[in-house]
Amino acid sequence: MTTPIADHIPEHVPQDIVFSYDYHGDPRVTSDVHSSLQSIQNDAPPIFYTPKNGGHWVVSRFDEIKKVVEDYEVFSAKEMQIPRIENPPFFIPLNVDPPNNIPYRQALMPAFSPKSIKILEEKVRHWAATIIDDALAKGDGVDFVREVASVYPVSIFMELMGMPMDRLWEFRNLSEAFFSTNDQEKIHQLSGQIIMTMTEILEEKKANPSDDLMSHILNIKVKGEPISLGEMQNMCFLLFLGGMDTVANVTGYAFRHLSNMPELQKRLSENSADISKFTDEAIRMFGVISNPRIVAKDSNVFGINFKKDDMVLCLLPISGRDDRKNKNAHIFDIDRAKEDSNTLTFSSGPHMCIGSFLARSEIRILVEEWFKRVRKYEVVPGTELGFRMGFSLALTHLPLNFETV
Amino acid sequence: MVKIVFVSHDGSDRTELDVKAGGSVMEAAVANNIDGIVADCGGSMVCGTCHAFVSSEWFAKLPEQSEMEICLLEFVPEPQDNGRLCCQLEVSEAIDGIVLQLPAQQR
Numbered sequence: 001m002t003t004p005i006a007d008h009i010p011e012h013v014p015q016d017i018v019f020s021y022d023y024h025g026d027p028r029v030t031s032d033v034h035s036s037l038q039s040i041q042n043d044a045p046p047i048f049y050t051p052k053n054g055g056h057w058v059v060s061r062f063d064e065i066k067k068v069v070e071d072y073e074v075f076s077a078k079e080m081q082i083p084r085i086e087n088p089p090f091f092i093p094l095n096v097d098p099p100n101n102i103p104y105r106q107a108l109m110p111a112f113s114p115k116s117i118k119i120l121e122e123k124v125r126h127w128a129a130t131i132i133d134d135a136l137a138k139g140d141g142v143d144f145v146r147e148v149a150s151v152y153p154v155s156i157f158m159e160l161m162g163m164p165m166d167r168l169w170e171f172r173n174l175s176e177a178f179f180s181t182n183d184q185e186k187i188h189q190l191s192g193q194i195i196m197t198m199t200e201i202l203e204e205k206k207a208n209p210s211d212d213l214m215s216h217i218l219n220i221k222v223k224g225e226p227i228s229l230g231e232m233q234n235m236c237f238l239l240f241l242g243g244m245d246t247v248a249n250v251t252g253y254a255f256r257h258l259s260n261m262p263e264l265q266k267r268l269s270e271n272s273a274d275i276s277k278f279t280d281e282a283i284r285m286f287g288v289i290s291n292p293r294i295v296a297k298d299s300n301v302f303g304i305n306f307k308k309d310d311m312v313l314c315l316l317p318i319s320g321r322d323d324r325k326n327k328n329a330h331i332f333d334i335d336r337a338k339e340d341s342n343t344l345t346f347s348s349g350p351h352m353c354i355g356s357f358l359a360r361s362e363i364r365i366l367v368e369e370w371f372k373r374v375r376k377y378e379v380v381p382g383t384e385l386g387f388r389m390g391f392s393l394a395l396t397h398l399p400l401n402f403e404t405v
Numbered sequence: 406m407v408k409i410v411f412v413s414h415d416g417s418d419r420t421e422l423d424v425k426a427g428g429s430v431m432e433a434a435v436a437n438n439i440d441g442i443v444a445d446c447g448g449s450m451v452c453g454t455c456h457a458f459v460s461s462e463w464f465a466k467l468p469e470q471s472e473m474e475i476c477l478l479e480f481v482p483e484p485q486d487n488g489r490l491c492c493q494l495e496v497s498e499a500i501d502g503i504v505l506q507l508p509a510q511q512r
Contacts, residue, residue, distance in 0.1 A: 070447050098449075105451055106476050113453070114479030114512045339438050348447040356445065356452075357512050 001103055007085050008055035012305050019048035023290075023313060024390045031385040033393050034253065035327055036287060038321045038330060047302055054083035056292075056311035062342055064302060064326035065314040068293060070349035072097045074301060075293035075312055077351050080391075082292050082311050085184045089191050091238035092231055098350045099404035103222040104235065108354055111160070111213050117357045120160070124362055127155045128369040136373060136404065141380055144398040149251040153362055157243030160358075161236075162212025170197070188231055191237070198236040199229070203280055213239070245392050246289060247359050250345075251366060252395040254282035257332060259379045259400065264334070269371040269405075277334040279364040280341065284320035285332055287345030288393040289353075291316055319344035379403035407501045410486045411439050411457070414509040424496055430505070431455040433489035440508035448492040453477035454512050455491040457505035467494065 009018055021040060025112040037060075046061040059065050068075045078095050081088040093104035110116060135147035150218050154172050158165060174197070178190045202214060209215040217235055220227050227235075258265060258278075268275055291314040295306045307313070320343030323329045325341045346353035353359070379385075384397035406423040409430060413419070418440070424433045434442040434455070443454035450473055459467070464487050470478070471493070478488040494500060 066447060070449065102473060104475055109451070109476065110480055113477075114482040114510075115480045118482060216486075290466065338440060342424065346445065348445065348449070350449040350451060352446040352451055354451075360512065 001073070005054045007051035009049065009051045010055060010309050010310075011306065013049045013055075015283055016047045017048045017304070019044040019050060019058075020052060021048070021050040022052040022380060023051060023056075023058075024049075026389065029387075029389060031387045031395075033387050033389065033395075034317060035330075037315060037318045041315070041318050041321065042323075047304060054311075055371065056082050056313055057306070058315065060315045060318060060322075061318075062319045062322040062344060065291075065316065065319050065344050066348050068312060068314050069226060069291055069344070069347050069351065071301070072350055074296060074299045074306065076296040077291075077293060078296075079294040079311075081187075081290040082313055084311060086352050087188070088188065089237075090234060091241075092234040093273075094238050094351055101350060104220075105350075105354065107217075107220040107222070108235070108239075112354045114357045117361050120156075121361060121365065123159060124156055124365050125369065127152060127159075128362075128366045131155065132366075132369050132373055136402065141399050142400040142402075144166070144255055144400050145252045145395055148366070149255070149398075150248045151365060152251070153247035153359075154244050156358075156362060157239075160213050161239065162205065162210060162214045164371045167197075171240070172244065175241060176242065192372070194231050194240060195237055197241060199233055202229075202232060202236065228378070242353070242355055245394065246355070247352075247362050249288040249392060249394045250286050250359070251363055252398055253286035253393075254278075254363065254367075255400075256379065256385070256395060256398055257282070257286070259377060261332070262376060264332075265371075268367065269350065269375060272371065274334060274369070274370055275367045276364050278367060279360055281332060281334045281336065282363060283345050283360065284326075284341055284343040287317035287320065287343065289316055289345075289347075290314060290391055291347050291351075292391070314344075314347075316344050316347055373404055375403045375405050406479065407496050408495070408503075409433060409500070410502070410504045411441070412504060412506050413441060414507050425496050426432065428496055429492050430494040430496055430500070430503075434491055435494055438491060439507075441511065442491060443511040444492065445512075450477065450492060453481050453490065454487050456481050456511070457491055457507055458485055458487045459489055459503065459505060461487060463500075463503055464489070467500070479507065484512065494504065 041060040046064050048061050049057055059068050076097050079088055083120040093101035131148055131152050156310045174194050217232050293312045295308055295310040298308050299306050315379050321329045325342045380399040380401055383399055388394040407426055409422045411420045422437050431444050435444050445454045446452035474490050474493050
């Protein structure tokens, strides 16, 4: 255990916008994490300062979050650990501000573009079908999070990267451990372990290149020069983490929510064309990644004085629930109008999620394959659901009873 | 005021905007809730979800594309040679009357 960090409010913060919120485990948050966060959004000022975790700013509403994540000159992405730590993890290109992030984005973009994702669709569908069949074979009470939501995106991602599939659970466990700790020593140890494993695979690819993303990363050139092993390691590290814990948790929360909506289940099973609308709505309501930023220079934004090195946390997971932006924002409605469907689940600006197209396809295809097999389902009655907070919101398990088609 | 015309993919829907010069065509489209312009990244040129197609006459008149814009347009769902990202087009007298054909899908 690490020693808890003392509460802190710096002098430049006005008292009337201080509001206590614990990023890593707030007492007001229940397993219905998004609804709990939404009630905090309603009670707190749109931008407030919490004394918890060493003290930091929190931005909870759509317009304000959009401005922060797009304004990289004031709100830099170079550091993202709250509370701040020495030698924080550094990801390429996530922690590189423009213009230096652009060559890396440009190199990775083709693999994650709509055109490439469309080509990948049949492989994605194969994984969805296989994984759902295996899970349903376990019968009632099957843990959807463990057997489906967590295995599925990892499998696709590893295939895209060209990672050896016999290391699936090793990767999943490393990722889970990384995201669930706030302990500096553990973070360093796990980062080292992850990077070492990725390096082994990179070395193998160097000897035996094939048509996969890791082999492509070995050939990336920035300004005509090959990138260093260190840069490759960093890039792989980010892609690895980004591909593991994100889709798994959005999917988990979406399936949990849908379990309480039998009429919508019926509609989706009868009209598979509506599943892409369901996907969009699930992404609006159940984002899981928050965006921390560090203030690069003393600035006055929104009429608030930010000091250099202040940490700023953007609560992307509730950006789509902002009732100032979307009408009836708290209601899950797959028929909502475009102007009421705004969300920053994938963030915005120069660091917007590069995997967003892949993520949307993965979720849509999983739901399509699910309703080809399942007529209706529910969470096993009496289940107490576990969850995690922090950089990534997670649902730890979701046991389901189901009726097959 | 600058006139900008958006035509839906199948040609069934045509929206004419009269907007003040300044800002980008993408911003004008978002502010006027044009269906078919998604603009996920808010104009940072990393997503390609505000692309549209223009006639060859208009294409020749528009400012040159950057390397990143060319790259993004190559990887949209259905690439065409006459694509532009609306976030890279400035609303000005120079584009008065431009007609932008929207793609079937942005992503």
